Amino acid sequence: MDSSLFERVSSATTTGLSPFIPLHDYSVFEALVDACVRRLEGAQGGAARIVADPVSAQRVAATKATLPDSLTLTILTSARYGLPPGAGGDEDGAIPVDRVFVCLAPNVTLVLLGKASSQSGEPRFSGGWSLRRGNAGAVIDALAENSEITPAERDAAQNLPEPADSELSALAMDFMAVHARAQADQQENIAKDKADLFSVLAILKAISAKRRAHDILFVFVEHISQVVQSDRCSIVRIWGGDTQGHVMASHEDASVVNKTIDLHKYPELTQALRNRQKIAIKDALDESNSEPFAAGLRGAGMNSLVVIPIVLFDQHVGSLLLRAARIEGNFTPREISFFEIVAEAASNALERAQLFESIQIANERLERLAITDGLTGLYNHRHFREHLEKEFERASRYRLPLSCLIFDVDDFKKFNDTFGHLVGDAVLKEIASRTQRCVRKSDLIARYGGEEFVVIMPQTGADGAMVEGERIREIIAGSPFDGAQSSQIVTISGGVSVLDHDTMLNAEDLLRAADQALYEAKRKGKNRIVLAQPGDQE
Numbered sequence: 253m254d255s256s257l258f259e260r261v262s263s264a265t266t267t268g269l270s271p272f273i274p275l276h277d278y279s280v281f282e283a284l285v286d287a288c289v290r291r292l293e294g295a296q297g298g299a300a301r302i303v304a305d306p307v308s309a310q311r312v313a314a315t316k317a318t319l320p321d322s323l324t325l326t327i328l329t330s331a332r333y334g335l336p337p338g339a340g341g342d343e344d345g346a347i348p349v350d351r352v353f354v355c356l357a358p359n360v361t362l363v364l365l366g367k368a369s370s371q372s373g374e375p376r377f378s379g380g381w382s383l384r385r386g387n388a389g390a391v392i393d394a395l396a397e398n399s400e401i402t403p404a405e406r407d408a409a410q411n412l413p414e415p416a417d418s419e420l421s422a423l424a425m426d427f428m429a430v431h432a433r434a435q436a437d438q439q440e441n442i443a444k445d446k447a448d449l450f451s452v453l454a455i456l457k458a459i460s461a462k463r464r465a466h467d468i469l470f471v472f473v474e475h476i477s478q479v480v481q482s483d484r485c486s487i488v489r490i491w492g493g494d495t496q497g498h499v500m501a502s503h504e505d506a507s508v509v510n511k512t513i514d515l516h517k518y519p520e521l522t523q524a525l526r527n528r529q530k531i532a533i534k535d536a537l538d539e540s541n542s543e544p545f546a547a548g549l550r551g552a553g554m555n556s557l558v559v560i561p562i563v564l565f566d567q568h569v570g571s572l573l574l575r576a577a578r579i580e581g582n583f584t585p586r587e588i589s590f591f592e593i594v595a596e597a598a599s600n601a602l603e604r605a606q607l608f609e610s611i612q613i614a615n616e617r618l619e620r621l622a623i624t625d626g627l628t629g630l631y632n633h634r635h636f637r638e639h640l641e642k643e644f645e646r647a648s649r650y651r652l653p654l655s656c657l658i659f660d661v662d663d664f665k666k667f668n669d670t671f672g673h674l675v676g677d678a679v680l681k682e683i684a685s686r687t688q689r690c691v692r693k694s695d696l697i698a699r700y701g702g703e704e705f706v707v708i709m710p711q712t713g714a715d716g717a718m719v720e721g722e723r724i725r726e727i728i729a730g731s732p733f734d735g736a737q738s739s740q741i742v743t744i745s746g747g748v749s750v751l752d753h754d755t756m757l758n759a760e761d762l763l764r765a766a767d768q769a770l771y772e773a774k775r776k777g778k779n780r781i782v783l784a785q786p787g788d789q790e
Contacts, residue, residue, distance in 0.1 A: 271382075272365070272380030272381060272382045272387070273380055273381050273382065273428075273431070274378070274379075274380050275366070275378070275379050275380060275381060275431065276376075276377065276378050276379075277377060277434070277435065277438050278366070278368070278377040279434055279437070279438050279441075280431055280434040280435060280438070281351060281353075281364060281366050281377070281379060281381075282311055282434075283430055283431070283433070283434035283437075284353075284362065284364055284381055284427060284430055284431065284434070285308055285311050285312070285353055285364065286311070286315050287426070287427060287430040288353075288355050288360055288362045289311075289312050289315045289317050289319070289355075290315065290317055291357075291359060291360045292317065292319055292320060292323065292355070292357055292359075292360065293317040293318050293319060299322045299323075299324065299357075299408075300319075300320055300322055300323045300324070300355070300356070300357035300358070301323070301324045301325075301326070301355070301356045301357070301408065302323065302324070302325045302326070302353070302354065302355050302356075303326045303328065303352070303353075303354040303392065303395065303401060303405075304325070304326070304327060304328065304352060304353045304354070305327075305328050305350070305351055305352045305353070306327055306328070306329075307351065308351060308352070308353040308364075309325060309327045312325065323357075324408070326401055326405055328352060328395070328400050328401070329400070349365050349366060349367045349379070350366070350367055350368060351364070351365065351366035351367065351368070351379065352364070352365060352366075352391070352395070354388050354391055354392060355388075356385070356388055356392075360383075360423060361383055361384070361385045361388050361423075362381065362382075362383060362388070362427070363381065363382050363384075363387050363388040363391050364379065364380075364381045365379050365380055365381075365391070366378065366379030366380075367379060381427070381431075383420060383423050383424055383427065384420075392406050393406060444586065448590050448593065451475075451479045451590070451594070452593060452594050452597050454475065455471075455472065455475045455476065455479075455594055455597075455598060456597060456598060458471045458472075458475055459471050459472050459598060465500075466500065466501060466509050469487045469500050469501035470501040470502075470503070470506050472487065472501070472598060473485045473486055473487055473501050473502065473503040473574075474503045476503070476574070476576070476591070476594060477503040477576070479590065479594075480576070480583070480587045480590055480591065481578070482503070482576040482577065482578055483554070483577060483578055483579045484502075484504070484554070484575070484576060484577040484578075485502070485503040485504075485574075485575070485576045485577075486499050486500075486501060486502040486503070486508075486574075486575050486576075487499070487500045487501045487562070487572055487573070487574060487575075488500065488513070488518075488521060488572070488573045488575055489571065489572055489573075490515070490521065490525055490571045490573065491571075492571070494515070495514070495515055495516065496512050496513065496514060496515060497512075497513045497515050497518065497521060498510050498511065498512055498513070499511040499512075499513060500572070517548070518545075518575075519544060519545040519548070520533075520545045520549075520557060520559050520575075521559060521573055521575065523544075523545070524559040524560075524561055524573055525561065525571055525573065528561055529561070530558065530559060530560050530561070530588070530591075530592060531557065531558070531559040532557070532558050532559075532583065532588050533545075533546055533549060533556060533557040533558075534556055534582045534583060535555060535556065535582050536549040536550045536554060536555050536556065536557065537550060537555055549577070552577075553579055554577040554578065554579055555578060555579060555580060555581065555582065556577065556578040556581065556582045556583045557575075557576070557577045557578075557583075558574075558575070558576045558577075558583050558587075558588055558591050559573055559574070559575050560573065560574040560591050560592055560595045561573055561595075562574055562595045562598070562599050572599075574591060574595050576591065623635035625698070625699040627677055627680060627681060627699070628680055628681050628683075628684035628699050629681075629684060630684050630688075630697050630698050630699045630705070631696060631697065631698040631699075632698065632699060633698065633699070633700060633701055635698065636696065636698035636700070636706060636708070637759075639696050639698075639708060640656070640708055640759045640762075640763070641759050643708055643710050644751070644758070644759040644762065646710075647710070647711075647751055648751075648753065651753055652710070652711055653711055653712055653713045653750065653751065654708075654709070654710055654711070654712070654750070654751040654762070655708075655709040655712045655713065655714070655716070655717035655748060655749065655750045655751070656706065656707070656708055656709070656717075656748070656749050656762050656763060656765075656766045657706065657707040657709065657717060657720070657721050657724070657746055657747070657748050657766065657781075658700060658704060658705070658706050658746060658747050658763070658766040658767055658769075658770050659704070659705055659706075659707075659721070659724070659725070659744045659745060659746030659747070659770065659781070660702070660703050660704040660705070660744065660745065660746075660770065661679070661680075661683065661703040661742060661743075661744055662742075662743045662744060662745055662774075662778040662779060663778075664676065664679075664702075664703040667679065667742070678733070678734060679733050679742055680699075680703060682733050682734070683705065683728055683742070683744070684697070684699070684705070686724075686727050686728055687705065687707070687724050687727075687728070689727070690720075690723050690724055690727050691707060691720060691724070692709075692720075694709075694710055694711070695707055695708060695709050695710070695720075696708045706766075707720070707721075707724070713750060714748070714750045714783055717748045717750060717783075718748055718781060718783055721746050721748050721781035722781055724744070724746070725743070725744055725746065725779070725780070725781055728742060728743070728744050729741055729742065729743045729744070729779065743778060743779035744779070745770060745773040745774050745778045745779060745780060745781075745782075746769075746770060746773060746780075746781045746782070747765075747766045747767060747768065747769025747770035747771070747772065747773055747781070747782050747783075747784060748766060748769060748781060748782070748783050748784060749762050749763070749764075749765035749766035749769060749784040750783075750784070752786065755786070765784040766784060768784060769782045769783060769784035769785075770782070
C-alpha cells in the first residue's frame with residue numbers, strides 16, 4: 253500500500269472505522285501473522301476463522317502451530333484485493349492491496365493489509381494493522397462485495413462479538429511489542445547487511461592488491477575465516493573427471509600450494525561439483541542428519557560444513573570450491589549466505605587470477621624457449637650476446653673485471669663420424685650438464701654454436717677465470733661419456749680473455765681475444781686452457 257493510500261485508510265475514522273497502525277516492512281507483517289497464529293494454538297471455545305491471501309496462508313502453515321479443529325481457513329484467489337469504500341477509498345470502489353490477513357477468533361482479532369511497490373528501483377512495502385473487529389468486518393464485507401469470499405463466509409465471520417476493552421488493551425500491548433521487536437530485528441539485520449557489505453568490499457580490496465594467484469587465494473580464505481569463524485577454510489580446485497583435488501590455499505598455512513587430496517575422502521566436494529550447488533551441513537552431530545558425508549564429518553571432529561562452488565567447469569581454471577568447516581557450533585543461515593555472497597563477488601577476481609597465472613606461466617615457458625638452446629638446455633647464442641653486451645657496459649662504466657671463456661670439443665667431427673650424431677648430441681648435453689655443475693651462479697653459460705660453448709664470468713680477473721676454465725676442463729675429461737667406448741675420454745680446448753679497459757672498446761674485442769686464445773690452445777696440442785695475451789683482439 254503506498255503512503256497516500258495508507259493515509260486514507262488510517263484516517264478513516266469518519267466512516268466508523270478505527271485508525272490502522274502503519275507498518276513499512278514486510279518482516280513486520282510476517283511477524284504479526286506469526287504472533288496471531290501462535291495465539292490460536294491450543295485455543296478452546298468458539299469458532300475461529302482466517303481469511304488470507306495465498307502467501308499469508310502459506311505463512312500460517314509454515315508456523316507449524318497446533319491450530320484448533322474449529323479453525324476455518326479461507327484462501328483468497330485474486331492477486332489484488334479491495335478495501336471498502338468506507339475505509340477511505342475512492343467513491344467508485346475499493347483501494348487495491350495485494351496482502352490481506354484477517355483473523356477472527358474468540359481470543360484475538362487481527363486485520364493486516366499490505367501492498368508491495370517499487371520506488372526508484374528499490375522494493376518497498378507498506379500497510380497497516382488493527383485489532384478492532386469493526387475494521388476486520390469492513391474488510392470482510394469488501395471482500396464479499398468484490399466476490400473474493402461468499403456471503404455465507406462473510407456471515408460466518410461476522411458472528412463473533414467485539415472483545416472487551418481490557419482484553420483489547422492487553423492484545424494491543426502484546427502486538428505492539430511484536431511490532432517493535434520485528435522493527436528492531438529488521439534494523440539489526442540492516443546493520444548486519446551493511447557490515448557484511450563492508451566485509452565483502454574489504455575482501456575484494458585485499459585480493460585486488462595481490463598479483464600471484466596463490467596470494468589472492470590465501471588472502472581470500474584468510475579474510476573469510478576472520479569474518480566467519482572457521483576452523484578449516486580452503487579453496488580446492490578440481491579438474492573435470494579427476495579423482496583427486498588440489499588445495500590451492502588454506503587459511504591455516506600460507507605455504508599450502510596445490511596440495512593433492514583424495515576426493516573419495518571428501519564426498520561433499522564431489523557432490524557440490526556434480527550438482528553445481530552449495531552443500532551445507534548445519535549440525536553433523538544430529539543423528540537424524542541423512543547426508544551421506546555427515547558421518548565422515550563427525551569422524552573428522554567437525555560439526556558444521558559449507559561448500560560453495562566458485563568457478564565451475566572453466567576449461568582453463570578448473571572448478572574452484574570454497575570449503576569451510578567448524579569444530580564447535582553451527583554455521584548460521586546468515587553465515588552461509590555470507591559465504592555465497594562473497595564467493596559470488598570474488599569469483600571473477602579469482603578466475604582472472606588463475607587465468608593470469610596460467611598465461612604468465614605459458615609466456616614464461618615461451619620466453620624460456622626463445623632464449624634456450626633446444627639440445628643442451630643452455631642459453632642460446634642470441635641471449636648470450638644480449639647478456640654479454642650488458643655485462644660489458646656495466647664493467648666498462650665502473651671499471652670492473654670481466655672475463656670470457658670460449659671452449660669447444662676436441663676432434664668432435666671425428667667423434668661424430670665414429671659413434672654417430674645421436675651419441676654426439678648426447679655428449680654435448682653431458683658437457684653442458686657437467687659445466688653447469690662447476691660454475692658459479694653469477695656466471696652465464698651458453699651454447700656458442702655447434703660444439704662450442706661460452707662462459708661469461710662477471711667481476712672475475714685472469715687468475716679466477718683460468719681456475720674456472722681448468723675446473724671445467726678437468727670435470728669433462730675426468731670420466732668417459734655414455735655411448736662412447738669405455739676408454740674414450742672427451743677433452744676440450746679453451747681460451748680465456750680478460751677485459752682490458754684501455755684497449756677493448758666493445759664486447760667484440762673481448763670475444764675476439766678469447767677466440768684467438770682458443771686457436772692457440774688447439775695449436776699447442778688441445779686439451780688445455782690458454783689465457784689471451786695483450787693484443788690478441790686485434
